Amino acid sequence: MTKYQTLIPKHFEGTIEGKNTHLLLLKNEGGMQVLLTDYGARIVSILVPDNKGNLVDVALGFDSIQAYLDSDEKYHGCTAGRFANRIADGKFELNGKQYTLPQNNGNNCLHGGISGFHDKVWDRRVTYQSHVEFYYVSPDGEEGFPGNLKVMVSYTLTRNNEIIIKYHAQSDADTHINLTNHTYFNLDGEGSGDVLQQILQINSDEVLFVDDNQIPNAIVPVEGTAFDFRTPKPIVQDITANNEQLIAAKGYDHCYVNNQPISQPCATVYSKNTGIQLDVFTTEPGVQLYTANWMTGNDFGKRGYKYLPYAGFCLETQHFPDTPNQTEFPSTLLKAGESFDSETHFKFSIKK
Known part of the structure; x- marks a missing residue:
């Protein structure tokens, strides 16, 4: 039976709502x-060579389609949409009409419903060997959103150990769109424990x-707060600070303002254990x-270890949460017939 490391493709062969599922390499x-x-x-999975030349799986996830369906955490590695992150009270107004969405996160609509x-x-x-494109047509009214939305997501793996994710979408009616990838990373290797000692830098002066x-x-402004990652520091350093934002969220779950061009990193993370950086x-503003x-x-991951709090971290490139209701934010409005395009790169290397 064919295996990709410890994953068996047959375990990803299933049928969901009449459509077949697969594992791709x-x-x-x-x-x-x-x-x-x-x-x-x-x-x-993301299998990256560490500082000893061994492949390390740095993405949390499961070993079968059924495990994804059964898990408490539904978003491992996924493309989140139509609207990633939260929309307050599961509603927004567009062109004079009120739209009502599922409230699946308290009173909020989270990750599209x-x-x-x-x-x-x-x-x-x-x-291809290093490139795949996925397509989905979201019908008008799906999860409450207007417009028939055609979406393409492509993944390209370069020879420089960089994953390039591109998004493209068009709608036949005005709508809101916010797409992201929701991979949980652990640069020590998935299932190896928490990520709290990994060194994080976020090149941002402001946080929401x-x-x-x-x-x-x-x-x-992040200056003088527990949210200041402009100088690299362990994730754990201020996570237990006496800060009502961190206490309420049990850690970090906040959107940073990104003013970096795509040629410059908005964030960098490093593991002292594996040397993986x-x-x-991204082109996204957050x-x-x-x-x-x-x-x-x-939930038990691919190697059978429990996924406890802080087992991974996400760096979800995106527009700001609740933008449809907050007009001062960079717009998420996609007008009928126009195109939405976005690009994010995850580049892996060994820290020198």
Whole structure:
């Protein structure tokens, strides 16, 4: 039986709402591998050489489609949409009409609703050794959003150990769109424990503070706060600070303002144990740092280890949460017939 490291492709063969699911492999000349599934157009594994030349899986996830369906955490590695992050009270107004969305996170609509893009089997039309494209058509009214929305997500693995993710979308009616990849990273290797000692730098001067419902209510300078990662520091350093934002969220779950061009990293993370460094580049105006604060311990990952709080971190490149209701934020409005395009790079290397 064929295996990709410890994953068995047959365990990813299933049928969801009449569509077949698969495990896909991208690889490059240096030995790096990225495994994906068309369920959620999601990353399953990222196998990166460490400082000893051994492949380390730095992405949290599961060893079968059924495990994804059964898990407490539905977003591992997925493409989140139509609208990633939160929309307050599950509603917004557009062109004089009120739209009502599922409230699947308290009073909020989170990551596109109960059956967002994470829960769909995407069509796969192009597959090469180092490139794959996923397509999905979200019908008008799906999860309450207007417009028939055609979406493409592509993943390319370069010879420089860089994963390039590109998004393209068009709608036949005005709508809001916010797409991100929701991979949980652990540069020590998935299932190896928490990420709290990994060294994080975020090249941002401002962060969005949130209210009791996790909805942004202020853009705040990071200077002098526990949210200042402009100088690299362990994730753990200030995570238990006496800060009401961190206490309410049980850690970091906040969107940083990104003013970096795509040629410069908006964030960098490094593991002293493996030597693996991750640099994140994006065209998006924000990056959400989430430290897996709410993982339950009920899910067991690919190597059989429990996923406890802080088992991974997300750097979700995106527009700001609740933008449809906050007109001062960079717009997420996609007008009928126009195109949405976005690009994010995850680049892996060994820290010198």
